[in-house]
């Protein structure tokens with residue numbers, strides 16, 4: 001035990017290098033910065049609910065259209081004094097991206113029941129990227145829907161003065177229910193999806209980062225010991241070789257946990273920056289429904305996800321340890337790591353794009369046989385009340401871990417450690 | 429097999445018909461020699477003849493393909509755990525943990541061998557003294573020159589005062605003065621009771637240091653004996669000449 005802590009201390013010192021800490025801080029800073037900048041910009045574009053209107057009809061109907069927009073919390077700017085090109089070039093409307101032209105004769109045609117056109121101009125600000133462009137698009141679509149609906153009501157009011165307009169507007173009331181397992185709750189599907197998304201969004205990214213960092217650290221550490229021959233020194237010393245293996249695994253797990261903690265923190269501020277308080281508000285109002293649906297995870301659920309994650313990391317670490325032992329030196333770690341990285345990538349990316357439950361047998365077999373998959377999909381399974389799947393995943397991961405620890409033990413007790421070299425590319 | 433070295437029953441180390449095969453290449457082909465207690469025994473030979481391979485087998489980090497080795501009555505295969513407690517191995521071209529300071533490295537290695545804090549401290553003090561790095565011990569190992577690292581590692585190997593020290597080219601990379609210091613230390617330690625097996629390419633060093641030497645070629649021992657005896661046998665007063673005559 002004493003030796004274990006001596007080794008652990010040494011390993012952590014070796015792994016927690018200044019470049020590593022600097023890179024973590026840099027990543028956190030980038031996340032924080034992107035989060036806050038995006039958050040700020042979204043707030044300003046949300047606030048800019050502006051429409052520049054050129055009303056050439058100047059009729060009761062056009063007034064009604066404008067009112068319909070202002071009722072919809074749009075800020076209407078009147079530019080009817082000039083033509084459209086004037087409005088575009090006007091400094092006052094430099095920042096505006098939403099222009100509406102109400103042509104002359106709209107009311108007249110409307111009364112004759114002849115279709116007429118209102119023109120909408122969406123102006124892009126120099127580049128076509130960014131969140132605000134798609135945001136403007138949905139804003140414009142909503143504005144048009146609003147006007148059409150309002151004009152429909154206007155027609156009904158005119159033709160059937162006695163009609164119950166409110167009823168005609170929404171003759172049937174929709175009630176949405178969501179069913180998860182045995183639980184049913186009255187809540188919109190959209191809200192549930194948003195909530196589930198927000199709950200499961202960080203997780204795979206953090207797991208991926210964590211596993212990657214841990215694997216890389218342990219591989220570099222082992223390959224470094226091999227390159228420096230410090231491994232030979234340790235192997236000829238009275239240290240129990242199992243303790244050598246365990247201390248390396250533990251140190252990498254501890255350092256990786258620290259890093260992932262920092263990473264999760266960065267991600268959280270990043271995401272909350274992007275989403276703002278909007279999502280939080282939605283989540284709050286639907287809280288009861290989520291509780292009813294069992295979507296609010298309890299301590300036991302978190303524990304299960306944690307255990308699954310732990311075994312995922314342990315599996316990755318022990319595989320990385322073996323790969324590290326087989327690589328010739330620190331420089332070749334990148335290449336030797338490829339097989340492990342491929343497995344992690346598959347189990348990270350594939351479940352994001354396909355529904356594992358409906359995938360073909362081969363794909364299912366592939367995904368479930370990679371131990372990491374079980375950790376990546378643990379939160380979804382928990383939210384879907386599929387605890388058994390998580391349990392079996394943990395059992396499977398534990399079995400894989402035990403197998404690889406045995407292999408690692410075998411390698412460390414033999415001499416393959418010193419004589420075996422995994423080479424990529426041409427051998428000398 | 430020709431008998432180049434007499435095996436005495438009272439030896440500290442007994443090597444008998446030692447063979448090592450790497451996959452399909454036989455690096456050591458039936459090596460037999462012995463080392464008496466407190467003796468300094470040197471293995472010499474051209475590059476790639478199997479010196480380091482032999483030393484690694486005696487350090488229990490490579491397992492022999494054939495033959496046997498006994499160190500103080502312990503078998504290197506069966507009793508490897510016991511052997512590791514009484515030996516110390518210095519690999520050739522080795523480094524230390526780059527993020528540790530020289531002092532931390534010595535303390536780390538000392539605490540592997542000793543439980544007692546006082547003993548660890550004493551050992552580290554002794555190691556610090558013989559490596560002669562003084563204040564540099566407070567610097568990180570990665571700032572060390574080749575020779576400084578070598579001195580640190582050598583002190584590490586002998587500071588625990590092992591019964592049997594296996595030193596692969598102990599003074600390679602060291603300047604004349606430092607080599608001289610290190611040789612004196614090794615000699616003194618042998619006098620105090622340490623048995624030493626080393627490899628070297630420096631005939632002057634071997635003549636000064638070793639009680640006996642074995643000259644190796646192609647995984648086999650060609651000659652074995654005290655420097656004086658070998659010189660006599662080949663009727664020359666230069667050990668290098670003995671070597672050249674044997675290898676050619």
Ligand SMILES: Nc1ncnc2c1ncn2[C@@H]1O[C@H](COP(=O)(O)OP(=O)(O)OP(=O)(O)O)[C@@H](O)[C@H]1O
Nearest residue numbers: 418419450453455474475476477478479480481482
């Ligand atoms: N891990 C290995 N796998 C295969 N062959 C090896 C391995 N290590 C050493 N050899 C081969 O075994 C032979 C002996 O190597 P060894 O390192 O023991 O030589 P050496 O006598 O110490 O040489 P030098 O004086 O250069 O240090 C060499 O031909 C070498 O190519």
Ligand SMILES: [Mg+2]
Nearest residue numbers: 479480481520
């Ligand atoms: Mg050698």
